[in-house]
Amino acid sequence: MVLASSLLFSSSNFFIFLVARVGSPIPPAQTLCVRFFFQAGLSILATLLTRRGRLRDRRVWLGLPGNEFKLIARGVFGVGGLGCWVWLLSNVSLSDAAAITFLNVPLTAVFARLYLKEPYTKLDALTGLLGLLGVVLVAQPASVFGAATGAMAVPLSPLSVAVGLCGACFSACAFLSIRTIGPGEDAYVVTLAFAVLGCVFSPLALLATAGGWQPVERAAQSWLLVGVGITGFFGQLLMNAGMGRAPAGPAAVMRYLDLVNALWMQSVLLEDVPNGLKWTGCLLVLSSVVSTIHKHKVKARLEEERAKEASAAAAVAASD
Numbered sequence: 261m262v263l264a265s266s267l268l269f270s271s272s273n274f275f276i277f278l279v280a281r282v283g284s285p286i287p288p289a290q291t292l293c294v295r296f297f298f299q300a301g302l303s304i305l306a307t308l309l310t311r312r313g314r315l316r317d318r319r320v321w322l323g324l325p326g327n328e329f330k331l332i333a334r335g336v337f338g339v340g341g342l343g344c345w346v347w348l349l350s351n352v353s354l355s356d357a358a359a360i361t362f363l364n365v366p367l368t369a370v371f372a373r374l375y376l377k378e379p380y381t382k383l384d385a386l387t388g389l390l391g392l393l394g395v396v397l398v399a400q401p402a403s404v405f406g407a408a409t410g411a412m413a414v415p416l417s418p419l420s421v422a423v424g425l426c427g428a429c430f431s432a433c434a435f436l437s438i439r440t441i442g443p444g445e446d447a448y449v450v451t452l453a454f455a456v457l458g459c460v461f462s463p464l465a466l467l468a469t470a471g472g473w474q475p476v477e478r479a480a481q482s483w484l485l486v487g488v489g490i491t492g493f494f495g496q497l498l499m500n501a502g503m504g505r506a507p508a509g510p511a512a513v514m515r516y517l518d519l520v521n522a523l524w525m526q527s528v529l530l531e532d533v534p535n536g537l538k539w540t541g542c543l544l545v546l547s548s549v550v551s552t553i554h555k556h557k558v559k560a561r562l563e564e565e566r567a568k569e570a571s572a573a574a575a576v577a578a579s580d
Contacts, residue, residue: 261502262514268495270521275487283478287470288346296458298489303452323449335457337434344427360424364431369509391516391548397541439508447501
């Protein structure tokens, strides 16, 4: 589920990339508003269509009793992370923003170990760092590698670093909050709660950064914004469902594929051939993802074998 959400989020980011290139620039906060409006509307529509007969049950809309605070926390952390991302898009290069933001993956694993007591082995740490190195090689942040024109690398300002780190921490906490909500909660409820909070805060961000809604002049931009909203909704739905079931750290590693998906879209759809370092980074990211999946498949098989052995031993003891 998280792998599929990664592909959808990559598609959403690709549409955002194209929006700025087919017409007059649109403020990032406005694109964020569109995404939240679509997410809220589609969440309500999906609930109405799939939960007929139970629409008067408060749990369909507000979640299970005791989860209210967790749902609010998930929404606040998620909106905070996206808000920091929007600020970075407005003030630093896309590559720099991506390199800082993806610190949320190793942070998620560390936080899950500290607060949820989930296992975090040396192999997990190595896998996370390997994937992060791959992200840096794919993104090739201008502050480290220099601009494409060969200019000297410009270090990030302390404010940009601080906002990026805050955004990474917010995102990691959002992942953890989904994990604490657990698989028993309806994924539509989690998605809707996040969208409602986003519909409240994103217009405020738009007013603060752009002064209000900017008209969309071309039909192509409108369709791309629709694509942003639809892919964002299904990406959130699958991520909420998947991360509620899987350990937070390994599930977060799947999000590294966002950049890999963006890389092949750039190469195939825009015919912009990446350099060797980008392909090397892509292989590192894929190796970290494959390693994580393989490790947990082996772990699941061992646990199943132990359960069978314990059941057989119990049967023998009962017969004796």
